[in-house]
């Protein structure tokens with residue numbers, strides 16, 4: 457049995473001298489806060505340049521980044537925001553914090569991403585934003601989604617927490633919609649433990665994002681004030697230092713993950729009953745994870761059994777990924793929001809609006825996806841030997857199932 461590198465500790469994270477040197481500079485400078493410091497500024501400026509986007513601002517998490525994006529959109533209480541039922545909850549609860557109602561589009565059962573076809577039937581006159589998640593690092597099909605955005609004049613927020621440097625038709629995800637959001641949490645392509653960024657090319661959106669992250673205080677304005685309701689989502693200089701060092705490594709991380717993932721795809725190609733994640737020149741997958749879609753009828757075993765067999769070989773996969781659609785989690789299912797009000801669902805500002813009902817029957821793609829997906833962990837330190845071991849283990853499990 458082989459021990460695979462893990463993103464939870466140093467076996468699977470490239471954190472060392474470069475981070476230490478910059479952290480030491482921060483400590484020695486005595487400036488730990490980004491308002492007066494230089495590290496966060498240096499990081500965000502360099503990230504924007506590297507990513508080819510006009511503006512980048514740092515936040516305290518991916519969740520804070522999504523919250524910032526929604527505050528930029530500034531929905532009226534009771535408005536609606538479209539998202540996906542298969543994502544991190546941190547991509548959804550900020551909708552409620554801005555007093556908007558999450559409405560879910562179904563996902564494609566093979567890519568697990570929402571599509572223009574599943575989004576359009578969910579649009580109403582109250583839809584104020586669409587959040588598109590590039591799940592596992594696979595770009596969503598953005599052209600038709602941007603066409604919808606233009607047709608109905610609805611901004612698109614791209615959740616790129618799992619998709620650093622993923623490309624759609626030659627463009628980096630996060631720069632196709634109106635605002636892009638990133639996370640620097642421990643397990644992402646680059647990390648500061650916790651942290652995040654928002655990027656945009658729109659100067660008005662940039663200003664509102666910058667303000668929202670910093671209590672909406674108009675630094676540098678002739679007559680600054682606290683202009684609107686906002687929080688403190690400022691990143692520290694410690695995080696800025698580590699982020700800047702990590703930025704020097706992230707493209708290599710993406711390259712390594714892609715190289716080894718494509719190798720696994722080669723090794724598993726042609727096995728009946730397995731659908732493998734696709735990466736094409738038109739859609740560059742960056743493999744935050746490696747999702748396998750398994751034809752459980754063909755194998756006569758479900759993804760739980762698949763996962764248990766892999767575990768006995770030292771491979772810790774996630775069957776069903778998030779287990780259930782986001783709208784079946786208690787917070788959304790029981791509308792546990794503000795006191796006992798059920799707001800914004802039952803907000804008086806929604807008077808006369810159709811009630812939002814979350815019903816699994818309306819989400820065949822989502823239910824099918826969760827039933828068939830087995831998510832393999834992926835890591836930039838995987839070697840050819842690791843990949844060979846993973847491929848052989850999967851083949852052995854299948855053989856054990858008599859297929």
Ligand SMILES: *Cc1c(COP(=O)(O)O)cnc(C)c1O
Pocket residue numbers: 517518519520543544546547589615617618639640641650651652
């Ligand atoms: C990680 C993640 C988030 C939340 O990021 P945090 O930094 O954990 O708050 C949101 N959306 C997606 C798709 C994620 O993977």
